[in-house]
Amino acid sequence: MPSTFEVLAEPRRRQILDVLRAGECSVNDLVARVPVSQPGMSKHLKVLREAGLVQVRQDAQRRLYRLSPAPLAEVDAWLEPYRQMWAERLDALERHLDQMPDE
Amino acid sequence: MPSTFEVLAEPRRRQILDVLRAGECSVNDLVARVPVSQPGMSKHLKVLREAGLVQVRQDAQRRLYRLSPAPLAEVDAWLEPYRQMWAERLDALERHLDQMPDE
């Protein structure tokens, strides 16, 4: 079972999540918005489902997928200690620029 | 050239970055701390270098690697709109729990 990081490594999977941020979506709608074939979409959705990043709901013949962002918290948590680091560096840059008013 | 996301998909690469958070490190030191062979480590370090996530400095025969967290900002930026979403859901959960004092 791939980790959340591996699941997000696929650009089109991130794109799918981006689309789903706007709200529930059927597979056909997703295929229309993301450059991937229908079987390819089903494959990606399966990966996203197994990673807990999306949930499905059945509506007649269609399956409506919706976002389930909880696993992203893991990524966010990993990122946390780094976040401070690049903030510090940007601050240092600003201070540096403050000392060079001619540039 | 792999994206930052793809670079981070490798667990050992994240581990390398985690080690480097403590400070500059030689390749041998990294090999001692991360379960990967020396050639494997060189490969991973190359990927991290080309992604801009680490920088090298030469010290005699050794090469000292240090963290360069700037590219992580891209990941953080992608995550941003989602961050609010799971925060909202946790808030909703809290409010829900507040309404059920017996549970």
Added chain:
DNA sequence: CAACAACATTACCCGTTGGTTATATTACCG
């Protein structure tokens, strides 16, 4: 300069992954 230490690179192998085509499944509709 010879020997060694630290690291990078090459060549090779193998498992995984994403894409595609074809087929199965399930629900609706006439």
Added chain:
DNA sequence: CGGTAATATAACCAACGGGTAATGTTGTTG
């Protein structure tokens, strides 16, 4: 009940990625 729409699954293939063993490179030291 036959046909069609929506989606999933299977089978196959090519590309890629990471591991390993062997070798190359560069700097140091005696």
